[in-house]
Amino acid sequence: MREYKPQEIEIRWQKKWDEENAFEPKEDYTLPKKYILSMFPYPSGRIHMGHVRNYSIGDAIARYYRQKGLNVLHPIGWDSFGMPAENAAIKHGVHPKKWTYENIDYMRKELKRLGLSFSKTREFATSDPEYTRWEQEFIIKMYENGLLERRTQKVNWCETCHTVLANEQVIEGCCWRCDNPIEIKELPGWYIKITKYAEELLRDIDEKLKGNWPDKVLTMQKNWIGKSSGLKFKFNLSDESREKLKNAFDGYEVFTTRPDTIYGVTYSALAPEHPIVDFMLENKLFDKETEERVRKIRSILPKERQAMEKEGVYLGIDVVHPLTKEKIPVWLANFVLMDYGTGAVMAVPAHDERDFEFAKKYNLPIKWVIKPENGEIDETKAYTGDGILINSGEFTGMKNTEAKKAIIKKFEEQGIGKEEINYRLRDWGISRQRYWGAPLPFIKCPKCGIVPEKIENLPVTLPDDVEITGSGNPLESHPTWKHTKCPKCGSDAERETDTMDTFVQSSWYQFRFTTDFHKYPDVPFRKEDEKYWMPVDQYIGGIEHAILHLLYARFFTKALRDLGYASVDEPFKKLLTQGMVLKDGSKMSKSKGNVVDPDEIVAKYGADTARLFILFAAPPEQELEWSDSGVEGAYRFLNRLYQNASKCYKTDKKPEIDVSKLNKAEKEARRKVYETLKRSKDTYEKTFAFNTLIASAMEALNALNKIDNKDVYTEGYWVLMNVLEPIIPHITSEISEELFERNNFGEIEVDEEALKKDEINYPVQVNGKKRAEISVAADASKDEILESAKRAVSKYIEGKEIVKEIVVPGRIVNIVVKG
RNA sequence: GCCCGGGUGGCGGAAUUGGUAGACGCAAGGGACUUAAAAUCCCUCGGGCGCUUUGCCCGUGCCGGUUCGAGUCCGGCCCCGGGCACCA
Numbered sequence: 064m065r066e067y068k069p070q071e072i073e074i075r076w077q078k079k080w081d082e083e084n085a086f087e088p089k090e091d092y093t094l095p096k097k098y099i100l101s102m103f104p105y106p107s108g109r110i111h112m113g114h115v116r117n118y119s120i121g122d123a124i125a126r127y128y129r130q131k132g133l134n135v136l137h138p139i140g141w142d143s144f145g146m147p148a149e150n151a152a153i154k155h156g157v158h159p160k161k162w163t164y165e166n167i168d169y170m171r172k173e174l175k176r177l178g179l180s181f182s183k184t185r186e187f188a189t190s191d192p193e194y195t196r197w198e199q200e201f202i203i204k205m206y207e208n209g210l211l212e213r214r215t216q217k218v219n220w221c222e223t224c225h226t227v228l229a230n231e232q233v234i235e236g237c238c239w240r241c242d243n244p245i246e247i248k249e250l251p252g253w254y255i256k257i258t259k260y261a262e263e264l265l266r267d268i269d270e271k272l273k274g275n276w277p278d279k280v281l282t283m284q285k286n287w288i289g290k291s292s293g294l295k296f297k298f299n300l301s302d303e304s305r306e307k308l309k310n311a312f313d314g315y316e317v318f319t320t321r322p323d324t325i326y327g328v329t330y331s332a333l334a335p336e337h338p339i340v341d342f343m344l345e346n347k348l349f350d351k352e353t354e355e356r357v358r359k360i361r362s363i364l365p366k367e368r369q370a371m372e373k374e375g376v377y378l379g380i381d382v383v384h385p386l387t388k389e390k391i392p393v394w395l396a397n398f399v400l401m402d403y404g405t406g407a408v409m410a411v412p413a414h415d416e417r418d419f420e421f422a423k424k425y426n427l428p429i430k431w432v433i434k435p436e437n438g439e440i441d442e443t444k445a446y447t448g449d450g451i452l453i454n455s456g457e458f459t460g461m462k463n464t465e466a467k468k469a470i471i472k473k474f475e476e477q478g479i480g481k482e483e484i485n486y487r488l489r490d491w492g493i494s495r496q497r498y499w500g501a502p503l504p505f506i507k508c509p510k511c512g513i514v515p516e517k518i519e520n521l522p523v524t525l526p527d528d529v530e531i532t533g534s535g536n537p538l539e540s541h542p543t544w545k546h547t548k549c550p551k552c553g554s555d556a557e558r559e560t561d562t563m564d565t566f567v568q569s570s571w572y573q574f575r576f577t578t579d580f581h582k583y584p585d586v587p588f589r590k591e592d593e594k595y596w597m598p599v600d601q602y603i604g605g606i607e608h609a610i611l612h613l614l615y616a617r618f619f620t621k622a623l624r625d626l627g628y629a630s631v632d633e634p635f636k637k638l639l640t641q642g643m644v645l646k647d648g649s650k651m652s653k654s655k656g657n658v659v660d661p662d663e664i665v666a667k668y669g670a671d672t673a674r675l676f677i678l679f680a681a682p683p684e685q686e687l688e689w690s691d692s693g694v695e696g697a698y699r700f701l702n703r704l705y706q707n708a709s710k711c712y713k714t715d716k717k718p719e720i721d722v723s724k725l726n727k728a729e730k731e732a733r734r735k736v737y738e739t740l741k742r743s744k745d746t747y748e749k750t751f752a753f754n755t756l757i758a759s760a761m762e763a764l765n766a767l768n769k770i771d772n773k774d775v776y777t778e779g780y781w782v783l784m785n786v787l788e789p790i791i792p793h794i795t796s797e798i799s800e801e802l803f804e805r806n807n808f809g810e811i812e813v814d815e816e817a818l819k820k821d822e823i824n825y826p827v828q829v830n831g832k833k834r835a836e837i838s839v840a841a842d843a844s845k846d847e848i849l850e851s852a853k854r855a856v857s858k859y860i861e862g863k864e865i866v867k868e869i870v871v872p873g874r875i876v877n878i879v880v881k882g
Numbered sequence: 883g884c885c886c887g888g889g890u891g892g893c894g895g896a897a898u899u900g901g902u903a904g905a906c907g908c909a910a911g912g913g914a915c916u917u918a919a920a921a922u923c924c925c926u927c928g929g930g931c932g933c934u935u936u937g938c939c940c941g942u943g944c945c946g947g948u949u950c951g952a953g954u955c956c957g958g959c960c961c962c963g964g965g966c967a968c969c970a
Contacts, residue, residue, distance in 0.1 A: 279886055279965080286885075286966060293970080319970060332970090369968060398968045408970045416883090417968055487969055609965080679907070680894060686963090688894060692908055700907085702922095755896065758906035765906090826902040831951045833902060869950055875901045879950045 067705040069669025073793040077178055086129070086137065086180040092595045094134040099125040100573060100635075102604030102612075103140045106166040106188070107147060110173045112644040112651060112677070112689065113605065115661045119674045119790075120641060120683050120751065121603045122179045126789035127747035129180070130808050136596050138185040138576040139174065141167050145565045148499045152531040159499040160527065163190060173662060177670045178792050185576045189568035190499075194575065196522035197587035198567060199504040203515040204626045206505070210256050213505075213513055216492075217336075220248035252494035253503055253561060257618045261288055261486040264617055267633055276638040277684070280609045287610050289487025293320035294471050295405070296480025298331055298382035301390055307380060311342055314382060318404035318485055322474070323466040326455040327411040327432035329422065331382055332375065332396035334406040335361045340395055343378065353379065360397050368397045373421045385479055386456065396421060404485055412445065419445035430454065433463050491615065493564040498529055498537040500562030508549035508556040517550045523558070536560050569612055570619035573599050573634050587628065594630050602635035603683075609640070639751060642686040644677075651689070659689055671791040672698045678753035678790055700761060701794055707768065708798045711777040715806050718774045718781070722816060728770045730821070735763040736779045737817040743786045753790060760787055781807040827852040828877040829859040837876075845870050852876040 080086065101121035104114055118139075125137035141163075148159035155162075167188055174181070187194055205211040257264075265288045268281050299314040315338075317331065333340055340357065343349060349357060356376045363371070375396040382391050391409075398417055399408055412422035412429045422429055433450040434440050452458050458466045474480030494503070502523045504516040516523055526544045529537040538544055538560040549556040571587075577596040578588040604612075616634050623629040643650055646657040664673045676697035681687040720733070739759040746756040760783055767779045780798070785807050788795040799805045820841050825848060827835045835855035839848050848870055853860065860880050867879040 282886060283965060289966095289969065291969075317970080321970080373968080396968095398970090400969065403969045405970095410970085415970070417970075420968095485969075606964085682895085685895090690894065690908065693894070696907055699922095706922095754894090755906080758896070761906055824902080828902090828951070831949090836902075867950055869901095871901060873901095874898095875951080877901085877950050 065706070065709070067702045067794075069671060069701070069793070070666075072797045073176075073178060073670050076793045076796050077175060080178075080180070081175075081183075084183065086135075087182050087184055088136040088596075089134045091134065092591070094132075096134045096136070096595060097125070097128040097601070098136045098577075098596045098599045099128070099601050100138065100576070100599045100603070102602070102608065103142050103569070103572060104170065105142045105145060105147070106163055106170055108166050108169070110170055110661055112659055112661060114174075115177065115673060116641055116644055116677050116683075116687065117603060117605070118174065118177065118179050119677050120639065120753075121601075122177075122674075122792075123678065123753060123789040124601055124603075124747060124751070126180055126792060127743075130785070130788060131810055136185070136576065137180055137182060139179070139181040140186055140572055140576065141170075141188040141190075142565065142569050142572075143167065143188040143190040144500045144562075144568060146497065146499070149497065149531055149533075152499075153533040158527070159531065160190070163499075164188070176665055177661070177673065180792070182576075184579050184581065187575065187580070189501075189565075189572065192522045192524050193580070193584070194568070195501045195524070197575075198501055198563070198571070199516070199521045199523060200518060200587070201571065201623065201626070201628070202563070202567075203504055203518065205255065205622060206515055208626060210259065210622055211253060212256065213251055213253050215249050215251045216254075218248055218250045218252065220250065252492050253559075253563075254490040254492050255618075257491045257615070258486060258488055260618050260621050261290070261488050262484075263621060263632075264288055264488075264614065265290055267617070271633045272638075275636055277606075277640050280606070280613065280638065280640060283609045284614055287488065287614065290484060291320050291486075292482065292484045293318060294322040294325075294474060294480050295483040296385055296474055298385070298391070298393075298407075298409070301381045301383055304380035304382070304393075307348065308339070308342065309346065312339055315339060315407050316405040317407045317409050318483060319409055321411065321414065321467075322470040323452065323458075323463040324411040324414045324432055325386060325409070325470055326452075326458070327413045327430045328384060328391060328409045329412060329428045329430055330392045330394055330410045332394045332399050332408050332410050332421070333378070334399040334401035335395055335397060336365075336401040337395075337399075337406045339380075340378070349379070353377075357395055360395065363397070365400060365402075371397065373398055373417065373424060375421060375425065377425075385474070392427075394421075394425075402489065403487065414445055414447055416445045416447065491564075491566075491618075493567055494561040495564055496536040496539070496560075497562050498525065498531060500565065501568065502538070503559045503561050503563055505559040506547060506549055506556045507559060508552065508554065510554055511549055511551045514549055514551045514556070520550070538562070566611060566615050567619075570615045571623065573597070573602075573616070574620075574623070574629060590630070593628075597629065597631045598634055598636045601637050601639065603639045603641060605643070606640040613638070639683060641683045642681065644687050644689060646689040648688070664694065668694060668698045669701075669793070671701055671794050675701065675757065675791050679757045680754070682754055683751050700764075701791065704764065705794060705798065707764070708780060708802060710773070711780045711802050712773055713802050714777060714781075715804050717807065717811070718778045720774055720778060725772070725775065726770075727821075728766070729772050729775050730817075732763070732766040732770050732779060733775055733814070733817040734820070735759070735766045736782050737814050739763045739786055740782050740811060741813045741818070747789065756786070757790065777802070782811055785809070785811055823873060825852065825874075825876050827856050828875065829856050830879055831877060834859050845872075848876060852878065 099121055101117045104110070121137065125135050129135045143163050148163045151157055151162045152159050202211060265285065268285060272281055295316055295318045297314050297316050300308065300312060305313055335357070344354065344357065353376055360374060373396065375394045378393050378395055380393045382393055384391050399406065410418040410421065412418040412427065413431045414433055419429070431440055432452060432454050433446060434453050435446065435448060435450045440446060449463050452461045452463055452466050458469060461469065471482050475482070502525060504521060504523045506514045506516060508514050526541055529541055531537055545558040545560055547556055547558050548554065574588045574593060574597065577592040578586070580588070583589055620629060620631060620634040624632065645651070646659060649655060649657065651658045661673060672694060676694045677687065679697060680690065680693055739756070742756055742759055746752055763779065763783060767776055770776065781803060784795040784799045788808060796805065799807050822838045823841050824836055824838050826833045827837055837851045837855045839851050849868055856878065860878060863880040865878060866881050869877040
């Protein structure tokens with residue numbers, strides 16, 4: 064008996080695939096294609112089980128289509144800019160570039176050892192200058208087309224670290240690294256106007272992605288974009304208030320989704336950062352106490368106000384209700400956001416929970432204008448449901464859903480307001496005060512202002528001789544890098560020292576893979592390649608990217624389309640979100656000490672075992688609980704598969720079977736084999752339920768081991784090796800090469816005859832309870848089945864009246880009796 | 883608070899979409915082989931009753947409903963996981 068030595072087998076095949084360039088996409092674009100993409104990794108140093116899972120799923124799908132003769136693009140790259148490289152530089156003094164590219168070299172070997180069928184020619188790292196070059200061109204084109212702008216906005220600033228912090232990096236008002244209190248600073252930064260595409264991003268969720276992406280992800284994106292429609296109108300200041308404000312303002316606009324409650328307005332509220340508040344502070348229009356309270360609320364970050372109790376202060380000014388002409392007091396409120404809508408709201412405490420809470424706290428009047436169709440108003444809380452308008456002038460008695468439209472119409476007719484749509488989606492701030500990123504290709508000229516770098520001068524590359532200390536942007540402090548000449552007027556100018564958010568790189572990498580870019584260095588990707596390969600047919604990755612990456616990549620695709628680079632509206636036709644890999648119920652992490660190292664598993668059992676286990680243990684979308692003994696089980700199965708191959712004979716074509724000579728067990732084994740084959744198509748193309756496909760293959764092998772028929776056994780192997788090759792490519796290649804010269808790889812037709820049963824087992828129920836089981840000929844008539852069934856359950860139906868007889872062909876018999 | 887998922891043996895998970903609940907694997911127990919162990923192979927494996935077989939009762943988070951028949955559909959509730967969270 065020969066021994067299963069996965070290390071020898073696997074390394075031999077990996078070498079062979081490498082030499083044969085077995086996984087390169089073909090240039091014949093008349094072939095049907097599949098573009099299979101797993102999210103590319105960040106080169107952190109070593110692969111983890113999440114990677115193994117991600118790439119095992121993608122590889123199985125890619126190998127399946129390749130085996131069936133399709134032209135398959137299955138690339139890998141490296142998302143290689145980012146903070147960890149700089150942190151490593153600070154901690155260990157190693158240059159980010161060296162650290163990054165050494166990690167890539169190591170991880171490339173790890174992935175290769177898993178037998179993943181990635182194209183070699185398409186591999187790149189996003190930190191490669193050739194990649195940056197094109198990204199900078201896109202960014203310049205976006206700038207020229209109004210999709211990118213530099214503007215000054217309030218940001219979180221840490222003085223000791225000399226950098227802007229993301230909201231996520233501010234912990235209780237302090238810097239996450241040095242613990243110093245952060246400041247709010249107005250800083251210039253670069254913003255991509257993703258909001259211009261809000262409507263299309265939303266629309267294509269329903270029109271292009273529904274049914275192909277998980278509903279969960281689509282819902283999350285919808286909520287994130289957050290479309291709402293309502294009425295925008297202007298509150299005019301009262302005469303006294305306008306005077307008080309020195310005629311600098313005559314009013315301000317508000318947005319509401321509830322115009323139907325307009326008669327219930329009892330006050331209005333401004334965001335703490337509202338221009339009117341700014342003006343009043345600057346012109347000292349508050350009394351001392353009010354000013355103090357205003358300043359106090361303004362000193363708290365908007366993000367942190369959300370966790371606080373509602374707070375506000377009357378500003379001493381009033382506006383006029385647009386319909387009733389009543390005087391409405393204007394408050395400052397800490398729950399009003401400056402960057403949504405107009406930064407000011409009308410407040411209807413009777414029908415809005417926040418307004419109600421605020422009104423109760425400050426004893427503001429509450430006016431009920433909608434009553435439920437059935438039942439009475441409960442005055443202890445806001446009523447936010449539908450109902451009939453009361454106290455609403457000419458609209459009284461109307462259903463509120465209709466009143467919404469009618470009131471908007473009235474505002475539009477009088478020219479005092481109009482219907483408006485608002486989105487929660489914000490523009491995408493891509494500036495990072497970091498070294499290890501793609502430089503923003505702009506020059507600040509004292510004469511010309513912002514000037515894009517000339518296209519022929521791209522890429523703007525990073526200087527290698529930098530000192531990374533963790534405080535401040537090394538590009539800013541570099542002695543020479545930022546000093547340059549203005550591309551327009553030639554005078555002394557400075558480069559932009561901000562680099563781009565790494566999400567910019569991962570937003571268009573799927574396009575770059577479509578071209579053999581070593582061959583075609585003059586384009587980011589060739590149009591004919593992009594047309595043929597895009598969109599990605601199947602994208603696979605973690606749900607944690609449901610919003611950020613997947614939304615940015617969708618946006619980028621649309622932007623590149625409109626800039627003339629791309630031909631598709633959506634980058635990823637189908638999306639599979641894989642679940643996390645857990646150990647002892649929680650995510651594997653160094654701090655918990657529950658990490659299982661893929662290298663160790665591969666060293667002990669081989670790549671096929673790792674792949675088999677990870678695809679067998681749970682369906683791909685679900686979380687996967689790591690189990691050492693489960694891995695052993697997978698390894699045992701592969702051993703059996705390998706040993707039992709000796710029960711087959713060598714042949715270069717599938718054995719012909721004389722079905723008439725087979726016994727029951729042999730037919731049963733053939734049926735299970737072909738059931739597995741039949742199931743495999745659905746699994747690889749639609750459901751990705753690899754766990755049940757593997758279970759089915761195990762059942763088939765178990766059934767084969769019960770028979771003693773070399774033809775059937777060999778046929779079984781011929782089919783099973785074909786079905787399992789995408790999952791466990793090494794062992795199946797080895798066996799198939801030895802027995803079948805690998806002629807079994809490719810399309811095998813399902814033998815429908817083999818799937819048929821001679822006899823069918825029917826459970827027989829009496830009044831819905833199973834009482835017996837019968838076996839009848841597959842072609843038995845309904846009456847024959849019933850007759851046999853009644854005989855089997857005679858003791859339950861004797862002397863009773865039969866009310867109903869149900870025979871579901873191929874399924875079940877149920878006899879309903881009375882008495 | 884709102885919006886999605888999900889609750890099935892000791893465990894991971896199946897169940898052809900309303901038709902034999904627990905496939906497949908793991909763990910556990912028993913047996914064979916062996917001087918012994920490992921490996922391998924065979925048997926048992928939801929709970930209870932009867933236990934020699936046939937068999938009977940209960941069982942898919944809880945309560946109710948629809949149906950000849952419900953893990954699956956409907957109504958109400960209880961847990962668990964995730965996302966969003968003052969968006970006017």
